[in-house]
Amino acid sequence: MRKKYYTILLILFCKALMAQITISGTGFGIDQSSGAYGADGTYTLNNSFTFTGLPVFDSGTNQYVTGGLVFSGLYFYEIIRRVNGKWTIAWAYNNTGTTHSGMLYRAQTSSTDIDPPCNDIWDQYKYNPNDNTPTGNTASAILTGTTCVNLPVPQNAIITRPTAQSLPQLSNLSINAIVNPQPGMILWSLEDSCIKVYNGTAWNCL
Structure with a gap:
């Protein structure tokens, strides 16, 4: 009986570790015209991830992180987390001890959910540690996965x-x-x- 109990716990633990969200619709790499950076990719649940300079994510919510791309000693991460009631997609990198971070996208809809929205409009921010301001553009980022939350579809007519x-x-x-x-x-x-x-x-x- 005890063995069965531990097996169930192990399965649940593994499922939690494997929880992933995929983003599409924002592209990948920097957009020279707007100064924004695409956030497409697969993010894995990782509530223990911390990074100097990133705002603390809301208590009781989940955060999802890319695996950490490595470019000649530069470790680059993208992170989905809820901050002050709104879901954000942030970036962070560590280059041989020097750290920088900022915001890429911020959902327009306030949220009380522990996981990010599958369907929302996201305000786009400049990819620049010295100028982390909105570009004035929006992105229809599409999040897919077993944990993202479907929002009501906006209606434009009665x-x-x-x-x-x-x-x-x-x-x-x-x-x-x-x-x-x-x-x-x-x-x-x-x-x-x-x-x-x-x-x-x-x-x-x-």
Whole structure:
């Protein structure tokens, strides 16, 4: 009986070690026009990974790390982790004792999940330790794996059902990008989880 119990624990432990998430849709390597860096690749669950300069990831959440690419003594990592309620894809490298790190992408949707979203829009950041600012572009990064979380698909139109109506469901970035909004317009904010109405000057939760 004890042997069977230890076998089950070993299987669960091995599955946890093998948990992986694959990113596609961002490319690989640096984009000279935007200064961004692609994050495509396979990431493995590794909650013990730490790196000087990276912000601490949210307690109780998982982080996923690339294997650590080696280029002539330079160890380069990419890390998926949730920081202050939003999932990020960060980079870090160690070059013979000199460390640098920064952000590559940041999900637009706030999250309470322990694993990253399968489907979200990600704000893109410059790949530069001295200029870690948004490029102004977004990326539709696709995450696949057994642990990523499917988000509700945003709706851009009212859907009428026999018993109710569904409002447009948008991120705050998309809401603020609406051209010439009219007073009285209403929609659902995916990040604030509320109905927002435009009062002529700003979008506010009801």
